[in-house]
Every structure is written in C-alpha cells, then in structure tokens.
Amino acid sequence: MEFPFGVSQEFRCLKRTDLVKAMADNLPTGTIRTNCQVLSVEIDPATKFPRLMLSNGSVLEAKVVIGCDGVNSAIGSMFGLHKATLSLFSTTVARGFTNYSNGHQFASEFVMMIKGQVQLGRIPLSDKLVYWFVTKPRTSQDSTIWKDPVLIRQSLIDSMKGFPEEAIDMMRNCKLSFLHLTELKYRAPWELLFNKFRKGTVTIAGDAMHATGPFVAQGGSASIEDAIVLARCLAQKMQNNTKKVEDSEINIAVAVAEEAIDQYVKERKMRNFWLSFHSFLVGKKLDTKSSIVRFIILAIMSVLFRDPDWHSRYHCGNL
Ligand SMILES: Cc1cc2nc3c(=O)[nH]c(=O)nc-3n(C[C@H](O)[C@H](O)[C@H](O)COP(=O)(O)OP(=O)(O)OC[C@H]3O[C@@H](n4cnc5c(N)ncnc54)[C@H](O)[C@@H]3O)c2cc1C
Structure with a gap:
C-alpha cells in the first residue's frame, strides 16, 4: 500500500476500510462470508476439531480457528475472556x-x-x-x-x-x-501472562487477545504483528513437516498446527504484555483524581518506559 503523503517516521494513518479491502482483495473468491456472526465455539468431542455456531443457525466445522473478533470476542470466551469481565x-x-x-x-x-x-x-x-x-x-x-x-x-x-x-x-x-x-x-495486562491462548487448534489474535486502551496507539499495529508472527509460525512448521503432513493422516497436520500456535503465543506474549501494560498505565494516569496515584504511575513509567517511543522500534520479523 502506498503512503503518498509524507509522514514522519513512526506515524502511518490508515483507513480501516482500505486495510480490510487490501486484505480481502488478496483472498480467493468465496473465502469471505458476511452477515453471520460467530456465537460460540466448541471442540467436537468426536473429531477434536472446532465447531463454530453461527448466528444464521448454521454450524461450521473447521480445522483451525483464529479468532480475530475484537474486544468483545465470542471466541475469546473459550479462554476465559468473557465480555462481562472487561x-x-x-x-x-x-x-x-x-x-x-x-x-x-x-x-x-x-x-x-x-x-x-x-x-x-x-x-x-x-x-x-x-x-x-x-x-x-x-x-x-x-x-x-x-x-x-x-x-x-x-x-x-x-x-x-x-x-x-x-x-x-x-x-x-x-x-x-x-x-x-x-x-x-x-483487560488487566497480567491476564495475558497466565493464559495459554490455545485449545486444540483454536487461538485468538488482535484485540480479542489483548484488549487495551488506545493510549499508546499500538493496538492495531500489534494486531498486524500477531498476524505476521502467526502466519510465519504456521508456514515454518508446515514446511518443516511437509513430508509428514502429506504422507500421514490428518492427526499429524493438527499436531503441527498446534505446535505452530504454541510458538506464536510464546513469541507474542511479552510484546503484547508490555504494550498493554504501558497503555494501562497511561490510561490510569488519565483516569485518576489522586495526585499520589499519578505520582506512583509516573515513577513506574519513568523506570519502565523512559523512552515513550520504545514500541515503534520493535520488529516482529518478516513473514
Ligand atoms: C479510539 C481508538 C483509537 C485507536 N487508535 C489506534 C492507533 O492510532 N493505532 C493503532 O495501531 N491502533 C489504534 N487503536 C486500536 C485498534 O483500532 C485495534 O487494536 C484494532 O482495530 C484491533 O483489530 P482487530 O482486528 O483485533 O479487532 P477489530 O478491529 O475490532 O475487528 C474485529 C472484527 O470482528 C468482527 N466481529 C466481532 N464480533 C464478531 C463475531 N462474533 N463474529 C464474527 N465477526 C465478529 C467485527 O465486526 C470486526 O470486523 C485504536 C482504538 C480505539 C478504540
């Protein structure tokens, strides 16, 4: 995508519709279904594959589910991230x-x-x-x-x-x-630390995984990083196991996908934690009426986030 209008190093202003269109245009025709919200997801006890219950009454059997359904994620409930606990x-x-x-x-x-x-x-x-x-x-x-x-x-x-x-x-x-x-x-940043974010071949990404305030303006960028890392982990694991996946039954492919998801969660956990913690502190600093709390927050930030632009120098690696 081109950015014809000159902007300084770390700021890139994207219209969500342009981003969604660019991604949609690169998918094979018929991949996208609209007007059918996911209501819930469960692991089928017989096949061990995820099943998605959709709002149009249909059930979708999937091999792998990556829930990118935002802060009110229906799929996040599978990991204990319920809407009511935001x-x-x-x-x-x-x-x-x-x-x-x-x-x-x-x-x-x-x-x-x-x-x-x-x-x-x-x-x-x-x-x-x-x-x-x-x-x-x-x-x-x-x-x-x-x-x-x-x-x-x-x-x-x-x-x-x-x-x-x-x-x-x-x-x-x-x-x-x-x-x-x-x-x-x-969500409190420390909730990110103790969650495995994988059940079978189901995981989550973007705000569904790390719901933060927009105070360091990195939620969207972190979501794109999630996508890059997850795609890389899946591609690498599949490539390393091509022979096994082609020759064997579906169970090997599932095991490979599970390994890839675990790797993705491992790679993203601390990055998302620090972004989320930084944003949490800035948000609480704005929220509080107590000058003591504000002082404590500023003290923590001056130690942990002395450089306010630290996050823009992070490189999640290539696809
Ligand atoms: C005020 C504000 C300012 C921000 N500024 C910045 C910024 O400057 N820079 C930055 O990087 N980030 C910013 N963010 C954060 C950024 O918008 C989010 O982090 C980003 O949109 C998350 O992307 P996502 O795809 O995970 O979720 P979303 O963008 O929320 O997309 C979720 C999608 O899932 C769909 N969906 C939801 N529920 C279901 C369901 N049950 N079934 C099927 N589909 C469903 C929704 O319709 C939506 O299309 C800001 C956020 C806010 C609120």
Missing part, C-alpha cells in the same frame, strides 16, 4: 475525519493539544482529509448520545473550551457519518 477506563474517546475541500494548512505530522483533562490528537491523511480524536472524562450523557453524531459533535464542541478556533472548526465541519464515540474497554 473493565472500563473513565476516559472516553471520539474519533472523526474532517474534509477540507480547498485543502488544509496543517503540517504533515501528528499533533497533540491538551487542556485540562481533554486531549486532541490530529494527523492529516492527505492534503484534504484530516483524522482526529478527542479523549475526555466519560460522562453519564455519553451513554445516551453515542448513537447520535449531531449530539456527539455538540458535546465535543462544548468540551473544547480553550482550544484554538481551528480545532473547534475541525469538529464543526467533521463528517458526521464517520464520527464515533467509544467507551474504552480493557
């Missing part, structure tokens, strides 16, 4: 795009502005389109307005007193159909 930060975030038909004047860089407990982040996608987000303390009003973009926009404008007029104009002129208000759900 925690909420007291911070909420709104995201949007603003189109400047005559071009905007912003430099091609990521900018953060902070006033009290409200933060605005902004990065241009092109010379006309700008992506931005606002984080602010969650209010009781948020749970009623989140479906109505006009009310979201008004509540954002109200919360942005003291910000430059250009920032408020950006909200005023945003594309309402792309305006979202999100409650930030997460």
Whole structure:
C-alpha cells in the first residue's frame, strides 16, 4: 500500500476500510462470508476439531480457528475472556475525519493539544482529509448520545473550551457519518501472562487477545504483528513437516498446527504484555483524581518506559 503523503517516521494513518479491502482483495473468491456472526465455539468431542455456531443457525466445522473478533470476542470466551469481565477506563474517546475541500494548512505530522483533562490528537491523511480524536472524562450523557453524531459533535464542541478556533472548526465541519464515540474497554495486562491462548487448534489474535486502551496507539499495529508472527509460525512448521503432513493422516497436520500456535503465543506474549501494560498505565494516569496515584504511575513509567517511543522500534520479523 502506498503512503503518498509524507509522514514522519513512526506515524502511518490508515483507513480501516482500505486495510480490510487490501486484505480481502488478496483472498480467493468465496473465502469471505458476511452477515453471520460467530456465537460460540466448541471442540467436537468426536473429531477434536472446532465447531463454530453461527448466528444464521448454521454450524461450521473447521480445522483451525483464529479468532480475530475484537474486544468483545465470542471466541475469546473459550479462554476465559468473557465480555462481562472487561473493565472500563473513565476516559472516553471520539474519533472523526474532517474534509477540507480547498485543502488544509496543517503540517504533515501528528499533533497533540491538551487542556485540562481533554486531549486532541490530529494527523492529516492527505492534503484534504484530516483524522482526529478527542479523549475526555466519560460522562453519564455519553451513554445516551453515542448513537447520535449531531449530539456527539455538540458535546465535543462544548468540551473544547480553550482550544484554538481551528480545532473547534475541525469538529464543526467533521463528517458526521464517520464520527464515533467509544467507551474504552480493557483487560488487566497480567491476564495475558497466565493464559495459554490455545485449545486444540483454536487461538485468538488482535484485540480479542489483548484488549487495551488506545493510549499508546499500538493496538492495531500489534494486531498486524500477531498476524505476521502467526502466519510465519504456521508456514515454518508446515514446511518443516511437509513430508509428514502429506504422507500421514490428518492427526499429524493438527499436531503441527498446534505446535505452530504454541510458538506464536510464546513469541507474542511479552510484546503484547508490555504494550498493554504501558497503555494501562497511561490510561490510569488519565483516569485518576489522586495526585499520589499519578505520582506512583509516573515513577513506574519513568523506570519502565523512559523512552515513550520504545514500541515503534520493535520488529516482529518478516513473514
Ligand atoms: C479510539 C481508538 C483509537 C485507536 N487508535 C489506534 C492507533 O492510532 N493505532 C493503532 O495501531 N491502533 C489504534 N487503536 C486500536 C485498534 O483500532 C485495534 O487494536 C484494532 O482495530 C484491533 O483489530 P482487530 O482486528 O483485533 O479487532 P477489530 O478491529 O475490532 O475487528 C474485529 C472484527 O470482528 C468482527 N466481529 C466481532 N464480533 C464478531 C463475531 N462474533 N463474529 C464474527 N465477526 C465478529 C467485527 O465486526 C470486526 O470486523 C485504536 C482504538 C480505539 C478504540
């Protein structure tokens, strides 16, 4: 994919639809099914293969299942990661795009502005389109307005007193159909440490595995890393065992897939833990009203995350 608009080293702004389209275009026709949510997954006691129960009433027998179904993952339940056990930060975030038909004047860089407990982040996608987000303390009003973009926009404008007029104009002129208000759900980072994340040939990846707040802006990147590492582990194990897999019965292929998943989980565990822990600390620092807690968090961060950009120098290896 090309990034025609110059951006500084570690920031790359991607529209989710472009990413999904790029991936979908590379799959054989007929691979993707839509409008059928996974309700649950279980291991068939007879075949030992996973069975997916779908919302259209059908059952899908699979050889391998990789659950990438996000923070509210249905497949995550198999690993004890139930939706009901997600925690909420007291911070909420709104995201949007603003189109400047005559071009905007912003430099091609990521900018953060902070006033009290409200933060605005902004990065241009092109010379006309700008992506931005606002984080602010969650209010009781948020749970009623989140479906109505006009009310979201008004509540954002109200919360942005003291910000430059250009920032408020950006909200005023945003594309309402792309305006979202999100409650930030997460799991405690240490939950990542003690989970094997494999049952038979079922595993999970992305937010399904590591639900974190967006405070270090790495959830999507970490999900792509998961995909690269998992694909590499599967490819390497299959290649090393090609002869066995071709000659023997299905059990060997299953054992090879299980080994590959274990390797993937091993490779990803600590990387995802540190990202998740960093994000957790930043989120809690924003959440807390206690200056003592804030001081403790800052002290931990100054020891563990002295370099705030440490995560952008990580290389998960090639496919
Ligand atoms: C406000 C905010 C800002 C962020 N900013 C950044 C950033 O700057 N950089 C970054 O790297 N990351 C960022 N993230 C994180 C990033 O968006 C996520 O980490 C990333 O989208 C996770 O990808 P995923 O594929 O695991 O899950 P998702 O993107 O949530 O995709 C899950 C998919 O599964 C589908 N699905 C869900 N349930 C089911 C089901 N039962 N059956 C079938 N399909 C299902 C959903 O429809 C969806 O298509 C941000 C997140 C938020 C909330």
